Amino acid sequence: MDEFELIDQIFHRREDQKSWVSVGVGDDGAVLDVTPGKQSVVVMDTLVSGVHFLHAQPADSIGHRALAVNLSDIAAMGATPRWATLSLTIPDFDGEWLRAFAEGFFKLAQIHGVALVGGDTTAGPLAISVTVGGEVDPAAVLRRSGAKSGDRIFVSGRLGGAAAALSCEEASTDRALQQALWYPEPRVDLGMELGRLAHSAIDLSDGLLADLGHVLKASGDLGADIEADQVPLFDASVSLLEYRRALELALGGGDDYELCFTAPDKAHQELLSIGSRLGLEMFCIGRITREGGCCVRGGPPGLADITSGYRHLWRK
Numbered sequence: 001m002d003e004f005e006l007i008d009q010i011f012h013r014r015e016d017q018k019s020w021v022s023v024g025v026g027d028d029g030a031v032l033d034v035t036p037g038k039q040s041v042v043v044m045d046t047l048v049s050g051v052h053f054l055h056a057q058p059a060d061s062i063g064h065r066a067l068a069v070n071l072s073d074i075a076a077m078g079a080t081p082r083w084a085t086l087s088l089t090i091p092d093f094d095g096e097w098l099r100a101f102a103e104g105f106f107k108l109a110q111i112h113g114v115a116l117v118g119g120d121t122t123a124g125p126l127a128i129s130v131t132v133g134g135e136v137d138p139a140a141v142l143r144r145s146g147a148k149s150g151d152r153i154f155v156s157g158r159l160g161g162a163a164a165a166l167s168c169e170e171a172s173t174d175r176a177l178q179q180a181l182w183y184p185e186p187r188v189d190l191g192m193e194l195g196r197l198a199h200s201a202i203d204l205s206d207g208l209l210a211d212l213g214h215v216l217k218a219s220g221d222l223g224a225d226i227e228a229d230q231v232p233l234f235d236a237s238v239s240l241l242e243y244r245r246a247l248e249l250a251l252g253g254g255d256d257y258e259l260c261f262t263a264p265d266k267a268h269q270e271l272l273s274i275g276s277r278l279g280l281e282m283f284c285i286g287r288i289t290r291e292g293g294c295c296v297r298g299g300p301p302g303l304a305d306i307t308s309g310y311r312h313l314w315r316k
């Protein structure tokens with residue numbers, strides 16, 4: 001298969017045409033309709049083999065992840081994703097690998113109504129860049145910078161599962177933890193609902209404490225009190241690793257791709273009902289405070305120093 005056949009047979013999905021795509025794959029550029037009154041949101045993430053994933057892992061999970069990490073950023077902005085572009089650098093034209101990669105990518109794209117409208121394909125060490133564009137009502141943009149002292153801090157699901165899966169042999173074969181690592185589910189539907197309710201939001205890619213730290217800084221050097229026993233953990237990570245390690249990975253591990261957001265007390269009930277409507281677990285884990293810095297209360301003695309955040313675990 002040469003480059004042009006590859007694009008035509010694998011990435012040019014005529015059957016998935018979206019109404020907002022006027023010109024898609026196959027011309028020199030994509031031409032897209034924009035909804036009057038909306039603002040554009042554009043995000044990009046690159047995945048490098050050996051750093052963000054391993055070439056040996058299932059190719060469909062790499063396709064899934066390449067799109068998922070971008071959709072997670074779109075979710076954290078409160079936007080509706082519309083289109084994606086895909087830059088593929090591949091060592092060879094391995095048709096089987098590419099088909100599996102595309103299957104993971106398009107399955108997730110379909111769930112969220114995203115059209116692949118273009119890209120680039122080159123030969124070289126395996127790396128994948130995806131750009132996703134979305135739209136948002138200007139009044140519903142979620143920012144990192146809106147947290148207020150007294151806000152409750154929420155997360156949209158359990159934390160530390162991906163980091164647990166990478167931490168030991170036993171955890172790496174647990175189904176729930178594997179799923180968390182290889183097939184993270186971006187919280188797009190939730191992000192779209194939060195614009196009206198949340199004061200601030202971020203998606204968790206580098207670990208809760210590190211990412212929440214960005215919110216605190218952007219919101220004017222606020223602080224946070226986290227209740228250790230409210231931090232939601234995976235059952236499997238507690239049973240396989242012990243509680244303290246599971247908590248450390250939830251606070252300092254990365255690759256969760258959950259949303260962390262802050263909202264006033266009066267939004268609490270509505271947030272819980274949105275959670276149950278979307279079938280999402282939602283946890284209040286603490287509060288924003290006036291004092292700078294993040295404080296974890298009530299944890300087991302000797303919690304490791306985890307405030308420095310996550311380094312992608314494959315990068316030795």
Ligand code: ADP
Binds near residue numbers: 024
């Ligand atoms: P050009 O030389 O004009 O940049 P290319 O030959 O790189 O065009 O690409 C031809 C068409 O295929 C373009 O529409 C481009 O967006 C699309 N394309 C190339 N690679 C990919 C890919 N990996 N996924 C989706 N579309 C792609």
Ligand code: MG
Binds near residue numbers: 027028
């Ligand atoms: Mg051209």
